[in-house]
Amino acid sequence: MTETREITLTVNGTEHTIEVEPRRLLVHAIREDLDLTGTHIGCDTGNCGACTVLKDGEPVKSCLSFAVQADGSEIMTVEGMEDLPEASGELHPLQEGFREEHGLQCGYCTPGMIMSGKALLDESPDPDEDEIREAISGNLCRCTGYQNIVKSIEYAAEELKEPAAADGGTVTAEQRFADDDFDCGVEDCCGGPSTSATHIEGADPQFDDAGGDTDE
Amino acid sequence: MKAAQFEHHEPTTVDEAVSLLESLDEPTILAGGQSLVPMLRFRLARPDTVVDINGIDSLDYLHEDNGYLKMGALARHADVEDSEVVADHYGSLADAAPLIADPQIRNRGTVVGSMAQADPKGDWGSVLLAHDGEVVARGPAGERTIPADQLFLLPYDTSLGEDELITEARVPAPVDGEGSAYHKLKRKTGDYAMAGVAARVVLDDDRRIEEAGIGMTAVDITNARAPEAEDHLVGERPSADLFEEAGELAAEASNPESDEHGDAAYKERMVDVLTQRALGDAVERAGVVKRRVTQ
Known part of the structure; x- marks a missing residue:
């Protein structure tokens, strides 16, 4: 009965093939077989959400699923955040948000909070407070009272919408269009960076002539 | 704690699953796993x-078909929550889905699995009862439908055979003048219901209640109907007084147990209140749903 199975997990873009017993939980495979200990085990009962990872883009609790059930899927853990393009090789805006807004004290819930925050911002880049609170409703924090976690995710949303603006800086139209790396921020808009103002205007009426965001 | 050793089978068709259920000794079916995985672990x-x-990809669906809203065994709570057809026409399901557990659990847990789990605190059983819904079960002898009334026997026990798999849950598509709602009382986000009530009404052309369904959560040994309340509503025009009477009858029909969240009398009172609220929403929605089954 101690048979094992070979499964393939693509975690943070890297493919891993491991041997697991069917009873091995996904969170144990991630932490112990792949040595990615950023994903935490908090309550061990499916309540706390510290073990939240993205499975094929959706947040799930990795202690409520067997590793064999994730065979062939794409998993993202907190370790993958800094490799995302929006992190520019440093902290991801979400991680930066938790630092800037004091979104953690003991830090135990933080990896799960960040993954739930990431799932939210992928779906809804400009969430209101209620949406943020709903998105993290499956994640318990016993330190912060959640207030600063909400602010941290708001910070990230701002930062992702308008790089630098969340720091209190302003981005001029010249800067926007002079920057080769400028991304209009609209998903599936135009295939990436552009220097053309008309191109941006044409893509989404969200932007006014000066490149400002009319939604604000 | 780790689960005990088990053999893991992954059928890719319903036929294969049913033949496994027939040949294996006391197998357990794993769907979303949000209740089963902790049970295995502990x-x-x-x-x-x-x-x-x-x-089994063929079980992953949620759509209207042939006069029913059909939910395959792999339809997740989140699929119901995100469904436009549900949001537009199935008030009770649209109310219930986002009140279940939390976003991560709704991404994995399934509607059918929750019904098959038959936890009296589960929300879907009440919705199924209020809608006179049914489940489709496949076994070695073929397919049969089990009406909601006959599905739930005891806590965690259904009339499903050992070698049967529920492939689908379905509720009749709303007729003209139909509306439904679900109200749930819980201590905090993510908790099971302390009490919950699903209500469905059909109004006739004269604005009288032609049909009524009430399903209750967490206040009996299974999800339960409130037949006296339903009968009392039929033939009457909706009014606050009528709903109060129905609320009292539903509370009488309920059979809650005292626990750390509240005593039985309190929970009965909550059934009363939730019934009135759910009926109020259902009737309001009955006024806006303009649509026939055949389309």
Whole structure:
């Protein structure tokens, strides 16, 4: 009965093939077989959400699923955040948000909070407070009272919408269009960076002539 | 704690799943796993074999078809929550889905799995009862439908055979003048219901209640109907007084137990209140749903 199975997990873009017993939980495979200990085990009962990872883009609790059930899927853990393009090789805006807004004290819930925050911002880049609170409703924090976690995710949303603006800086139209790396921020808009103002205007009426965001 | 050893089977078709259920000794069916995985981990359940149905792609659907809203065994709570047809026409389901557990659990847990789990605190059983819904079960002898009234026997026990798999849950598509709602009282986000009530009404052309369904959560040994309240509503025009009477009858029909969240009398009072609220929403929605089954 101690048979094992070979499964393939693509975690943070890297493919891993491991041997697991069917009873091995996904969170144990991630932490112990792949040595990615950023994903935490908090309550061990499916309540706390510290073990939240993205499975094929959706947040799930990795202690409520067997590793064999994730065979062939794409998993993202907190370790993958800094490799995302929006992190520019440093902290991801979400991680930066938790630092800037004091979104953690003991830090135990933080990896799960960040993954739930990431799932939210992928779906809804400009969430209101209620949406943020709903998105993290499956994640318990016993330190912060959640207030600063909400602010941290708001910070990230701002930062992702308008790089630098969340720091209190302003981005001029010249800067926007002079920057080769400028991304209009609209998903599936135009295939990436552009220097053309008309191109941006044409893509989404969200932007006014000066490149400002009319939604604000 | 780790689950005990088990053999993991992953059928990719319903036929394969059913033949596994027939040949294996006391197998357990794993769908979303949001209740079963903790039970396995704490060894409250120790099956030798687990039949994991997540690979049966044909069971992953949620759509209207042939006069029913049909939910395949792999339709997740989140699928109901995100469904436009549900949001537009199935008030009770649209109310219930986002009140279940939390976003992560709704991404995995399934509607059918929750019904098959038959936890009296589960929300979907009440919705199924209020809508006179049914489940479709496949076994070695073929397919049969089990009406909601006959599905739930005891806590965690249904009339499903050992070698049967529920492939679908379905509720009749709303007729003209139909509306439904679900109200749930819980201590905090993510909790099971302390009490919950699903209500469905059909109004006739004269604005009288032609049909009524009331399903209750967490206040009996299974999800339960409130037949006296339903009968009392039929033939009457909706009014606050009528709903108060129905609320009292539903409370009388309920049979809650005292626990750390509240005593039985309090919970009965909550059934009363939730029934009135759910009926109020259902009737309001009955006024806006303009649509026939055939379309």
